[in-house]
Amino acid sequence: MSVKHSLLALLTQGPRYGYQLRAEFEERTGGTWPLNIGQVYTTLDRLERDGLVADQGDDGAGHRNYALTEAGRAEAGDWFVQPSRPQNPPRNELAIKLALAVTTPGVDVERLIQAQRSATLRALQDYTRAKRTAGGGAAADSGPGSGPDTDLAGLLVLESLIFTAEAEIRWLDHCEAAVLRAARSGQRPAAFPLHHQRTTPAASSQRKSR
Known part of the structure; x- marks a missing residue:
């Protein structure tokens, strides 16, 4: 911000x-x-x-x-x-936590995902309730920033939070499915469900020589 x-x-x-x-x-x-x-x-x-x-x-x-x-x-x-163009992807604590969880022995990744999904669902419900009550009744004029435009601004912010929470829930579903697939196939959970790892030419040539 x-x-x-x-x-x-x-x-x-x-x-x-x-x-x-x-x-x-x-x-x-x-x-x-x-x-x-x-x-x-x-x-x-x-x-x-x-x-x-x-x-x-x-x-x-x-x-x-x-x-x-x-x-x-x-x-x-x-x-x-001007459009917003962050120089680097903003740090996402949840993404970092999951990236470390799937690569740290002994961490129950499925439990972590389920707990986070429950918390995000609760937040989504709170945002949705707030959206339903937003703009209900005429607000008292408390200054130059008050009025219908202010109501619309607050509503747009709430909708941004709703869309973000919905996207996070879909992403958590994806992560859970990826972790379960890795467990069923006997693979050690790695970071691939969370991000695409870049392959350097040197690493690629080493694999080919094996």
């Missing part, structure tokens, strides 16, 4: 102070990714250092407001139009 670009995006609608930015971010994303206020102010300091925001000083109510510079507005605009 890019806290930097999220704050810049919020500031496109006018100057904000730190607690206001945190509250609007959490409201617009359905409270899915709570922000630490220290992280907000640390990020604002970096944005000011980089010339993307300007400190407008105290607003008279004890709040220090920040506003976008022209460079910051351009950066926010570029973020919205």
Whole structure:
């Protein structure tokens, strides 16, 4: 998650102070990714250092407001139009755990998968219930970030979590089937159910020479 670009995006609608930015971010994303206020102010300091925001000083109510510079507005605009391309695949704790489990003697991989599937199913049920109740009734107008667009934003975030959980359950089913096939064939469980291992030319030639 890019806290930097999220704050810049919020500031496109006018100057904000730190607690206001945190509250609007959490409201617009359905409270899915709570922000630490220290992280907000640390990020604002970096944005000011980089010339993307300007400190407008105290607003008279004890709040220090920040506003976008022209460079910051351009950066926010570029973020919205450019597709997200992570340089490296993000670390997935579950994938790492399974990769190590299938290659570590004595680990009950099937039990691990079943426990994780139960936990993911519970999370999926929670997200689905939250989706059913999302937008039910008119919310009180608590600020410039409130309204139908905010309801839609929260709904889209919930649906993202639902799709992710559904995909994880399908992947766990695949992993369980692969591990069971390996056990039935007498093979030692290896990492192949979890990812495709690259074969180097040297390794390939060694196998051919055997």
